[in-house]
Amino acid sequence: MKGRIVWIDYAKGIGIILVVFGHVIGGINSAGMDISKSFFTGAFSFVYGFHMPLFFFLSGLFVENWLNKENKFHDKISTILWPYFIWSIMQGAVNVLLSGYTNNSLTWSSLFYSILFSPIGQFWYLYVLFIYFILYYCFKKFLSIKIIYLVSLLFFLFNPSLNFWILDKILLNFIFFVSGSLARNKIAKNLFLSINKLPLLIFSLIFIIANFVYLENTDYFNLKIIGKLIIGYIGISFIVVLTIFLQRFKGKFFKSLQFLGKMSMIIYLAHILASSGFRIVAQKLGFENVFGHIIIGSLLGLALPILCYFILERTNLTKFFLGKS
Numbered sequence: 001m002k003g004r005i006v007w008i009d010y011a012k013g014i015g016i017i018l019v020v021f022g023h024v025i026g027g028i029n030s031a032g033m034d035i036s037k038s039f040f041t042g043a044f045s046f047v048y049g050f051h052m053p054l055f056f057f058l059s060g061l062f063v064e065n066w067l068n069k070e071n072k073f074h075d076k077i078s079t080i081l082w083p084y085f086i087w088s089i090m091q092g093a094v095n096v097l098l099s100g101y102t103n104n105s106l107t108w109s110s111l112f113y114s115i116l117f118s119p120i121g122q123f124w125y126l127y128v129l130f131i132y133f134i135l136y137y138c139f140k141k142f143l144s145i146k147i148i149y150l151v152s153l154l155f156f157l158f159n160p161s162l163n164f165w166i167l168d169k170i171l172l173n174f175i176f177f178v179s180g181s182l183a184r185n186k187i188a189k190n191l192f193l194s195i196n197k198l199p200l201l202i203f204s205l206i207f208i209i210a211n212f213v214y215l216e217n218t219d220y221f222n223l224k225i226i227g228k229l230i231i232g233y234i235g236i237s238f239i240v241v242l243t244i245f246l247q248r249f250k251g252k253f254f255k256s257l258q259f260l261g262k263m264s265m266i267i268y269l270a271h272i273l274a275s276s277g278f279r280i281v282a283q284k285l286g287f288e289n290v291f292g293h294i295i296i297g298s299l300l301g302l303a304l305p306i307l308c309y310f311i312l313e314r315t316n317l318t319k320f321f322l323g324k325s
Helices: 006-030 037-060 063-067 072-097 108-117 121-140 145-161 167-188 197-216 218-223 225-246 252-262 264-284 290-314 318-322
Strands: none
Touching: 006 037, 006 225, 006 252, 006 264, 006 290, 037 121, 037 167, 037 197, 037 225, 063 072, 063 121, 063 167, 072 108, 072 121, 072 264, 072 318, 121 145, 121 167, 121 264, 145 167, 145 225, 167 225, 197 225, 252 264, 264 290, 264 318, 290 318
């Protein structure tokens, strides 16, 4: 699997929209705004049921390609670890300076400790993703991919009992990363490219029914870790089937979705600064409409990071802030 693949960009586009939306409603709730409890609980549980497993799965699709690179470690230090440090410092500094207005409180003395050991906000994903590439490299030296999957399954099952460092996130999502590696051969052989309306309908129904059951029984599923695994796999499967089906269509909407997928990294890095900045300013000006905050906050969370990307491109600073050549 080399080069850009349309359906993967579509999947990243859908995923990053869910990321921004989830953080916007989470920020609104944490800020004490009058958001409907039932809406927040349902929307938040729905988004967090599968959107991060999806991103780990998509990253796992390319891990074997990464293993074959000569400069593999430099590649991940540059494209994951470096942006993690740069953007963590920037967002963390803003949190410290605006600690009286933001939902997260940091001090200068705790900032660098947090960056090293307790990732700030959304940056936990990059922190964990880097660890996954290193883990996979080490495991692959001695184990087959099937054994690695069994190890990741044990990680997942033991996750509830190991609440130390960010071990819970590491153990919880590694199975989806490894699943991406397992799925790469079938996808690379185009076995899914014959998807038509019938399998899409079937997966859509499964997705809708599973999420309805999940959202009606979130307390139960929180106690049953296997429920998280099932809903994660169903969400990933639905998005994969949907986006592979959609890649046959052309038009501005699909080009826009693909563009969001291509921009997913900068959006992930910068969207909190954009959407939270809007919420803080809007509240100070007396704007408390929750629906307006969700719509405008989500749009700004997508648009301002893209604008930031074009500014970085024009000023030749892309490599410094994103680690890209």
